Structures are given as C-alpha cells and as structure tokens.
C-alpha cells in the first residue's frame with residue numbers, strides 16, 4: 001500500500017560540499033574540505049562527532065600507526081592531552097575525542113548540523129546535487145556541488161539509486177555479527193590496562209548454567225580511568241537494512257549485556273564491585289551495504305598488497321570477520337595495500353562520493369579496511385580529490401593527485 005505525499009521543500013542553503021555522517025570517514029573528509037577552503041556542511045543524526053569512535057563507544061583506534069594526515073594529527077593531539085594510550089596503546093577518552101573533533105571543525109570553518117537526519121538524495125539522472133534532511137527546524141533541501149556519503153551504511157548512495165552489494169551474494173544472514181557496546185565502571189586496578197575477558201566470562205556463564213554468545217570478548221578501559229567498554233554482545237543473522245530487525249537485535253544485545261554483567265559480578269569475585277553505566281545509543285553494525293564503485297577492492301588486492309596511482313588510503317590491518325560458525329572471529333593476514341579513489345566513486349554517478357566502510361570492495365576486503373584509522377584516511381583522501389576537481393572544474397575521475405599516505 002502507498003500514500004501520496006505532496007511536498008514543497010524550502011532550500012536551506014547551497015554548499016561546495018555536503019558530508020553526510022560524522023564518523024571517522026566523515027570527520028576526516030569535512031575537516032579536510034573545510035581546510036581546503038570549500039564551503040562545507042556536515043550533517044549528523046546524533047549530537048556529536050566521531051560516529052563509532054564516540055556514539056558507538058568503540059575502542060581501540062586501529063591502523064593509525066604509519067599513516068600521515070588527519071588520523072596522525074588526532075592521535076598526536078589526544079596524546080598531548082594525556083587522553084590516548086592505555087589498552088594496546090591505542091585507546092582514547094570519548095568526550096575528549098568529541099571535543100577535539102569539534103575544535104578542528106570550527107578551525108576549518110565547517111558548518112555542523114547535529115540531530116539532523118538525511119532522508120533523500122536529490123538526483124537528476126545519475127547526478128546528485130544535494131540532499132533532503134530533517135531536524136527540529138523542519139524538512140529542508142541542502143544543495144551542493146558534491147555530496148559525500150559517510151553514513152557507514154551508504155544511505156545516500158542507495159537512495160540515489162546506486163547499486164550495492166550486501167552480505168554473501170545478497171544474503172544478509174552472512175553479514176558479520178552486530179554488537180551493542182556497553183560501559184562499565186569501577187574496573188579493578190589490576191585490569192586498568194584491559195583484559196581479554198573470555199576466561200572470566202566463560203567461567204561465570206558456566207556457573208550460571210548458560211551458553212556464552214561470543215568467545216573473544218574484551219574489557220577495554222579508557223586511559224587514566226576506571227571505566228571502559230566491554231566488547232561482548234554478538235547478534236547474528238539480523239538484516240542491517242531492516243529497522244525492525246535492528247530493533248530486535250538491539251533488544252537482544254541489551255539482554256545479553258545485562259546477563260553478562262550479572263553473571264560476572266555474581267560469579268567472579270574480582271568483578272563483584274563492577275558497575276554498569278550504560279549501552280551505546282547506536283547498535284554496532286559491522287557490515288551492511290558495499291556501494292558498487294568504478295573499482296572494487298578485491299580479496300586478491302588485500303592479499304597481494306596492490307598499489308594504485310589514485311591511492312587515498314594505505315591499509316595495514318588484517319581481515320577480521322565476526323562469524324557465527326565459531327562464535328568468534330575469522331581473521332587472516334593481509335599485505336599492506338592501498339585503496340584507490342575509484343573505489344569511492346559510485347559507478348556512473350557524478351556529484352557523489354562515498355567514504356568509510358560502505359565503499360566498493362569484497363566482503364573480505366571490507367573486513368580489513370573497515371577499521372577507523374582507514375576510514376578516516378579515506379575521508380581525507382576523498383576530500384582532497386573533491387577539492388581539486390572543484391578547483392579545476394573537472395570530473396573527479398579526471399583528477400590526477402599523488403597523495404602522501406604514510407609517514
């Protein structure tokens with residue numbers, strides 16, 4: 001059944017670039033676009049910057065070590081504030097991350113709209129010329145020369161009609177597990193640098209007479225504190241593109257985390273004083289749309305260390321798939337490889353670029369470049385290509401840039 005809607009949508013403003021989604025990819029992109037002098041709008045549905053870094057209570061920050069650019073700058077600045085280190089020497093304080101990113105956006109003159117949800121791509125043929133988004137002020141059109149989809153799920157590209165891949169040949173049940181991260185406080189001093197929690201949790205589950213849902217859980221404290229996040233809940237076979245399924249997965253995650261907290265505090269003396277602070281406002285979705293681009297990063301590329309003339313990111317991270325079959329992770333090594341700009345350009349489309357985990361790649365390749373250091377560098381690289389294309393008034397496919405990706 002359908003209903004007809006008649007809409008007359010006011011135009012809020014015109015921009016050189018609009019970035020939708022303020023996760024690692026969107027932040028890398030927006031800061032770079034602003035610094036390049038482009039009039040830039042950043043649209044984010046929550047009330048902070050960082051995406052999975054902050055709203056998602058994610059830690060540690062993977063694959064920044066040898067990169068140049070934004071990610072290095074963020075890590076260096078957080079370290080100077082004493083807010084980076086701890087668990088695997090890669091973890092950070094969520095609030096400091098949010099405020100640092102806001103500072104960088106302001107310095108780069110990026111206009112931010114929080115609590116604003118993208119709803120529709122404005123598209124003529126295969127050219128995207130803006131977006132429609134909704135917030136407390138109403139429903140507005142935001143026009144731009146280039147729209148950058150950094151929503152993680154490829155929401156803008158999909159709405160514009162770009163083809164995408166999902167799971168294994170469209171079978172979402174093969175997508176990686178979802179996780180609802182949760183914060184705990186009063187972590188025992190001896191574990192303030194973190195702990196692989198399997199022994200502890202499996203012992204507690206055994207005593208409770210229950211089956212453990214995931215075998216590679218971690219307790220990841222925030223540096224210089226006695227609170228941190230537990231990466232444990234695992235929900236399988238939910239459709240990441242179905243709101244009702246995501247709701248059910250979130251509720252299952254909440255039950256899993258309460259169970260885990262209760263068994264741990266009840267059956268493990270070392271954790272009897274642990275406190276439950278709360279779960280993330282957003283369900284952690286590891287895998288959803290992979291937008292089909294002008295190039296698709298293949299599993300061979302990540303195994304063979306492929307390099308490209310139009311490289312925008314340098315990836316050293318292994319492939320890491322959270323799989324149901326072993327209630328754990330299926331990991332395999334990669335050879336450091338690059339991601340080409342062409343994998344960020346939806347096939348045959350103009351005015352639209354994607355960055356972050358939704359770019360064009362095989363499932364296995366995505367399982368490697370999905371980590372946040374890589375997503376941030378993709379956003380930064382994409383922004384440099386966009387700025388050059390606008391300066392030279394040419395199609396982004398014709399831009400020739402040799403980016404320095406490593407330090």
Ligand SMILES: Cc1cc2nc3c(=O)[nH]c(=O)nc-3n(C[C@H](O)[C@H](O)[C@H](O)COP(=O)(O)OP(=O)(O)OC[C@H]3O[C@@H](n4cnc5c(N)ncnc54)[C@H](O)[C@@H]3O)c2cc1C
Pocket residue numbers: 020021022023024025026043044045046050051052053055058059060061062063116117118119150151152153155178179180181283284285286355356357358370371372373375
């Ligand atoms: C449970 C879990 C644990 C992980 N652990 C790690 C880890 O330890 N280390 C690591 O480096 N990586 C980790 N990852 C991977 C990493 O977090 C993601 O792959 C990465 O954050 C993707 O970055 P992104 O910028 O593409 O998307 P995201 O970080 O998801 O950011 C997307 C942004 O877009 C916004 N958005 C989405 N839709 C809309 C809309 N319609 N309108 C407006 N805004 C919108 C979202 O609110 C969000 O801010 C983990 C992922 C998960 C799910």
